[in-house]
Amino acid sequence: MNAPVTNFDAVTVTVLPPVARFNLRIAPADLAVASKALDLSLPTRIGQGSQQGDRAAYCIGPDEWLLHAAEEEQQAIAAAFDKVRTETPHSLVVISDREVTIGISGPAAVDLLSVACPLDLSRIPVGGAKRTVFDYAQVTLIRDGEDAFRLEVWRSYVPHVQGLLDVATRELAAGL
Amino acid sequence: MLLIHCPYCDDTLPELEFAYAGEAHIARPADPSKLSDEEWRDFLFIRTNVKGVHAERWRHIHGCGRFFNALRDTVSDRFLTTYKAGEARPDVQTLEAAE
Numbered sequence: 092m093n094a095p096v097t098n099f100d101a102v103t104v105t106v107l108p109p110v111a112r113f114n115l116r117i118a119p120a121d122l123a124v125a126s127k128a129l130d131l132s133l134p135t136r137i138g139q140g141s142q143q144g145d146r147a148a149y150c151i152g153p154d155e156w157l158l159h160a161a162e163e164e165q166q167a168i169a170a171a172f173d174k175v176r177t178e179t180p181h182s183l184v185v186i187s188d189r190e191v192t193i194g195i196s197g198p199a200a201v202d203l204l205s206v207a208c209p210l211d212l213s214r215i216p217v218g219g220a221k222r223t224v225f226d227y228a229q230v231t232l233i234r235d236g237e238d239a240f241r242l243e244v245w246r247s248y249v250p251h252v253q254g255l256l257d258v259a260t261r262e263l264a265a266g267l
Numbered sequence: 268m269l270l271i272h273c274p275y276c277d278d279t280l281p282e283l284e285f286a287y288a289g290e291a292h293i294a295r296p297a298d299p300s301k302l303s304d305e306e307w308r309d310f311l312f313i314r315t316n317v318k319g320v321h322a323e324r325w326r327h328i329h330g331c332g333r334f335f336n337a338l339r340d341t342v343s344d345r346f347l348t349t350y351k352a353g354e355a356r357p358d359v360q361t362l363e364a365a366e
């Protein structure tokens with residue numbers, strides 16, 4: 092699954108290697124505790140992200156965060172949150188295998204995403220992320236650069252999303 | 268496409284991210300067994316179905332996930348305002364005066 096799906100000069104679509112991925116629900120007042128457990132200060136505004144090395148955190152709801160880390164750190168991070176659970180109630184769910192990450196980069200990345208994503212992509216800041224839809228599939232869209240994005244897609248929707256990306260990439264390549 | 272302002276995300280986003288969830292400000296009776304069949308029927312099924320300004324629930328289902336309320340004109344389909352769940356219904360006159 093790690094081979095490039097499709098590419099032409101203006102955009103590359105690739106299935107990215109797996110990462111450790113968590114969904115965190117915690118009261119915003121307790122954010123400092125979560126930041127300490129992850130060793131990364133969590134963003135406070137919906138749509139914002141913060142990164143350091145392999146670790147990243149994206150605020151996707153009033154009390155909800157998406158956390159990323161290197162695959163081999165999954166156990167250690169779960170254990171760090173476990174330690175503070177009695178004092179600071181929260182929910183940390185491992186969702187590493189629930190999603191597949193698709194990388195989309197190149198000058199035509201925004202055009203390609205616009206095929207099925209209704210958001211005004213120019214308003215997503217670099218380093219930020221948003222939960223939204225791609226056609227009918229719910230996805231999390233992460234912006235890594237002006238023309239570099241990652242789409243996190245639930246596994247069962249991947250064939251549909253990939254199919255759309257594939258057709259749209261060929262249309263863009265043909266100049267349609 | 269309609270653009271809807273989510274009071275939790277504090278952002279105006281495409282309608283496709285949202286789901287409609289019926290009339291707002293309908294409180295579940297505290298003690299249902301005390302109600303007559305007619306009162307229970309009214310709570311379950313009878314809605315105002317206004318022509319004009321309607322207070323209704325929406326959910327930002329493909330975004331932050333939260334339920335919130337909106338005032339929408341059912342004739343023009345225009346959203347007058349949206350506000351967080353639990354807040355009182357804003358006064359239409361005050362809204363119009365502020366515009």
Ligand SMILES: [Zn+2]
Pocket residue numbers: 273274275276277327330331332333
């Ligand atoms: Zn929202």
